[in-house]
Amino acid sequence: TYGHSSLNQIQQEIYSYAHVKQSEIEELKQMAKFRRQFLADVSHELKTPIFAAQGFVHTLLDGAIDDKSIRMKFLKKAAKNLDGLDALVQDLLTVSHMEAGDITMHMEPTNICEVVDEIFDQLEERAAKKGITLKLESGGQDKILVLADNQRIHQVFVNLVSNAIKYSDENGQVVVTLEPTGKKLDITVKDSGIGIPAEHLNRIFERFYRVDKSRSKAQGGTGLGLSIVKHIVEAHMSEVKVVSHIGEGSSFSFELERYQSQ
Numbered sequence: 001t002y003g004h005s006s007l008n009q010i011q012q013e014i015y016s017y018a019h020v021k022q023s024e025i026e027e028l029k030q031m032a033k034f035r036r037q038f039l040a041d042v043s044h045e046l047k048t049p050i051f052a053a054q055g056f057v058h059t060l061l062d063g064a065i066d067d068k069s070i071r072m073k074f075l076k077k078a079a080k081n082l083d084g085l086d087a088l089v090q091d092l093l094t095v096s097h098m099e100a101g102d103i104t105m106h107m108e109p110t111n112i113c114e115v116v117d118e119i120f121d122q123l124e125e126r127a128a129k130k131g132i133t134l135k136l137e138s139g140g141q142d143k144i145l146v147l148a149d150n151q152r153i154h155q156v157f158v159n160l161v162s163n164a165i166k167y168s169d170e171n172g173q174v175v176v177t178l179e180p181t182g183k184k185l186d187i188t189v190k191d192s193g194i195g196i197p198a199e200h201l202n203r204i205f206e207r208f209y210r211v212d213k214s215r216s217k218a219q220g221g222t223g224l225g226l227s228i229v230k231h232i233v234e235a236h237m238s239e240v241k242v243v244s245h246i247g248e249g250s251s252f253s254f255e256l257e258r259y260q261s262q
């Protein structure tokens with residue numbers, strides 16, 4: 001027979017088992033809800049460029065192809081939507097790998113000045129078209145080593161600098177500042193663009209969240225850039241901070257560990 005204390009113990013065990021079960025069920029429900037929402041968002045985002053490209057191609061097939069000027073115009077629009085679709089699928093794959101926790105970081109000594117120079121070369125033309133200048137402020141250094149995953153940090157800069165260009169009107173400036181502070185390197189990407197309203201600031205890192213949907217889409221935005229930035233920076237044990245004022249500009253900053261060779 002069970003003594004008083006062991007009966008109590010059994011009751012206790014049953015209770016805690018049921019309790020754990022309950023929280024596990026809640027967690028599973030939450031995951032299922034999250035997955036449904038993700039699928040709904042993704043389907044919605046995929047549909048837009050597919051419908052658009054479909055529309056242009058079918059209109060061409062229905063006869064518009066005979067008109068030379070319309071032919072070029074519609075083909076260009078179809079191509080632009082397919083390019084957008086390609087960018088979206090790329091970003092989706094990155095985000096889904098990251099959210100599944102299935103990314104391996106390849107940390108190595110990385111010259112951050114070189115990374116920024118490469119990004120500037122890549123984005124120079126896009127910036128110049130809007131009269132925007134790109135500037136690196138590194139205290140006169142051309143070699144600052146950090147411990148980072150080179151490719152992924154590349155992606156962080158591409159996303160931040162291209163946003164800075166996208167969300168600036170004509171004749172602005174984008175400045176990347178690198179400032180060593182002890183064992184860390186403070187990194188800031190600052191623009192003189194349209195700014196972000198305060199009430200949106202803590203939501204812009206969510207996937208598919210955009211302040212102005214039509215502006216983002218017109219610029220080829222996927223709505224995933226900042227959530228990718230957040231994941232990568234967090235995988236480098238840091239966090240992204242943002243300061244922004246409407247009509248004055250925004251600045252995004254994070255830090256990386258400096259690499260000290262011994």
Ligand code: ADP
Binds near residue numbers: 159224
């Ligand atoms: P998108 O592909 O729409 O640019 P992101 O995830 O990169 O997606 O950014 C989310 C939203 O945050 C953008 O749609 C835009 O509204 C806002 N945003 C991001 N960067 C900036 C910036 N530098 N200046 C103003 N708004 C920005």
